[in-house]
Amino acid sequence: MAKSDSSAEKPAEARSHFIREMIEAGVRDEKHGGRVVTRFPPEPNGYLHIGHASSINLNFGMAAAFPGGICNLRFDDTNPDAEDVEYVDGIQEDIRWLGFDWGDRCYFASDYFQQLFDFAILLIEKGLAFVDSSSLKEIRKLRGNFYEPGTNSPYRERSIEENLDLFRRMRAGKLEDGAQVLRAKIDMQSPDLNLRDPILYRIRRVHHHRTGDEWPIYPMYDFAHGLSDAIEGVTHSLCSLEFEDHRPLYDWILRACEIESPPEQTEFARLNLNYTVLSKRKLLQLVDKGHVSGWDDPRMPTLRGIRRRGYPPQAILQFCDEVGITKRDSVVDVGLLEHFVRDALNFGAPRAMGVLRPLKVVIENFPEDQVEELDAPFHPNDPSFGSRKLPLSRVVYVERDDFMEEPVKKWFRLAPGREVRLRYACLITCVDVIQDPNSGEVVELRCTWDPESLGGAPADGRKVRGTLHWVSADHSVPAEVRLYNRLFKDENPSAGDGDFLDSLNPDSLEVLSGCRVEPSLANAQSGDCFQLERMGYFCVDPDSERSGTLVLNRTVGLRDTWAKEAKQAAPGTGAAC
RNA sequence: UCCCCGGUCGUCUAACGGCAGGACAGCAGGCUCUGAACCUGUCAAUGGAGGUUCGAAUCCUCCCCGGGGAUCCA
Numbered sequence: 001m002a003k004s005d006s007s008a009e010k011p012a013e014a015r016s017h018f019i020r021e022m023i024e025a026g027v028r029d030e031k032h033g034g035r036v037v038t039r040f041p042p043e044p045n046g047y048l049h050i051g052h053a054s055s056i057n058l059n060f061g062m063a064a065a066f067p068g069g070i071c072n073l074r075f076d077d078t079n080p081d082a083e084d085v086e087y088v089d090g091i092q093e094d095i096r097w098l099g100f101d102w103g104d105r106c107y108f109a110s111d112y113f114q115q116l117f118d119f120a121i122l123l124i125e126k127g128l129a130f131v132d133s134s135s136l137k138e139i140r141k142l143r144g145n146f147y148e149p150g151t152n153s154p155y156r157e158r159s160i161e162e163n164l165d166l167f168r169r170m171r172a173g174k175l176e177d178g179a180q181v182l183r184a185k186i187d188m189q190s191p192d193l194n195l196r197d198p199i200l201y202r203i204r205r206v207h208h209h210r211t212g213d214e215w216p217i218y219p220m221y222d223f224a225h226g227l228s229d230a231i232e233g234v235t236h237s238l239c240s241l242e243f244e245d246h247r248p249l250y251d252w253i254l255r256a257c258e259i260e261s262p263p264e265q266t267e268f269a270r271l272n273l274n275y276t277v278l279s280k281r282k283l284l285q286l287v288d289k290g291h292v293s294g295w296d297d298p299r300m301p302t303l304r305g306i307r308r309r310g311y312p313p314q315a316i317l318q319f320c321d322e323v324g325i326t327k328r329d330s331v332v333d334v335g336l337l338e339h340f341v342r343d344a345l346n347f348g349a350p351r352a353m354g355v356l357r358p359l360k361v362v363i364e365n366f367p368e369d370q371v372e373e374l375d376a377p378f379h380p381n382d383p384s385f386g387s388r389k390l391p392l393s394r395v396v397y398v399e400r401d402d403f404m405e406e407p408v409k410k411w412f413r414l415a416p417g418r419e420v421r422l423r424y425a426c427l428i429t430c431v432d433v434i435q436d437p438n439s440g441e442v443v444e445l446r447c448t449w450d451p452e453s454l455g456g457a458p459a460d461g462r463k464v465r466g467t468l469h470w471v472s473a474d475h476s477v478p479a480e481v482r483l484y485n486r487l488f489k490d491e492n493p494s495a496g497d498g499d500f501l502d503s504l505n506p507d508s509l510e511v512l513s514g515c516r517v518e519p520s521l522a523n524a525q526s527g528d529c530f531q532l533e534r535m536g537y538f539c540v541d542p543d544s545e546r547s548g549t550l551v552l553n554r555t556v557g558l559r560d561t562w563a564k565e566a567k568q569a570a571p572g573t574g575a576a577c
Numbered sequence: 578u579c580c581c582c583g584g585u586c587g588u589c590u591a592a593c594g595g596c597a598g599g600a601c602a603g604c605a606g607g608c609u610c611u612g613a614a615c616c617u618g619u620c621a622a623u624g625g626a627g628g629u630u631c632g633a634a635u636c637c638u639c640c641c642c643g644g645g646g647a648u649c650c651a
Contacts, residue, residue, distance in 0.1 A: 041651095145647050193579095242644095
């Protein structure tokens, strides 16, 4: 039984990592009452990308790994300047596409604004927070720097009553943006700058996408995040490495607010990919400046981009599991992602034939009006996919790249005098080459076929090395095919002092318009995925509906050891697509 | 010059004081009606110096290298 032995069949038992072990130990020791509650906390200021998939997989995965575990979706919407409902809808769509479900627990930090405000009052009453009327510039100056300690604000010793009054006036909306802020009273000498009387609340009189104009003040991340976790009963607050320095503040706030069973913050390294940028700011720039067609451009590392490209969610999850969770910064090779995409598609995608750059072939001894219907399986390793009929007629198209007038060594495709197999059809021999008299370009091949080889092997059992994909000229349907290359030329587009946009690959998109695909694809629906044999995995782009012709995205090419070998033999000639 | 974190094959990752293992990539074969998939084999690593120990990737000290940290961002 040689069914394709893909890892897609056996969902690898979840690999362990330090966070899983930590949670396991905690559950064993009845820490947090033995509960596991995580949350995925996106800020709705951009679309999710492959890096977020790792965090989503972690948070939802850990919840699922323990009995009774749950994972909330919580929008961290405390900065109305950058945020938008467009993103809250898109983010939910993307997480669902990955296969995760938060039940009815879709929360918003903005839902907690009143509770957060009350906690701030508590802090003031306890003498742990004060209103600072210094200007932004003064606050910055007094904070000190890496090497110099900070200095106490002149407003630090205001009375509790005065602070209460001032803070309530902030809330009442009577003050200008920036007039004053609420600060925690911690330690201006601390080597951890986050502890130098961090700002808890600021005045920002702008419209919020959920709370409208109700709040003229907004809580800062450090204040809002831990308390939101606490309000939701989160036990494990998993975040990325850059918040490590914030953990003492996270703990301070929960302690100061007298949270009885405080959540625990643990940091892990974010996912990085070479030849890719994963920063919302940079992705936004690509979209805004028109370097890509949108957040869902198939070259984008966004979840909607790779979804449109045809990456199966299963492949992304397996990729995340394989990469794992650690505390060390790393840059994963995009090749690993592509490996899991191929792996999932090899297992799950039906096969078809399509010619990207057609070269006309006339089979001279094939009767003019004859059409042979050949049976071809949809999957070579899995009969459950069934089969379809392929029409063979006198004129067919083969791939232009499969013919070489002067074949290099080890070439076993078509060339003058050479015999090859048309996949699932018959053997043909090239007997003549027709060129354009002016350009010299090969425009047509004249071949003969061996009728006895119909359906497979020749009668005499002779071996033929090359097998080509093909379509019948009259029966095939037209298609536009979009080939994608990496968006950036450099492994690390953000390295150096230059603009990352300078690293953009001008050849990241190649549109082929005269393609021909087999008739079974005529009714393919947007989103359908299949392999065009020998050419790669493809999916139907939604543009097909608009344009009325089939538009195919190449999801990923097949491994191509011949291209590699040919490239080594003739450096500089290698076709890189 | 300060604080925090991290350094294991090319890349990612395991090891919880006891044989440095896996995946991807690479290379060499095999099989094949996809130069795919699949199968077999193979290359390849503990940043450095000391110390503790019968035994150190793992514990300790120092050094080196990398990342993060001074938004009224998250």
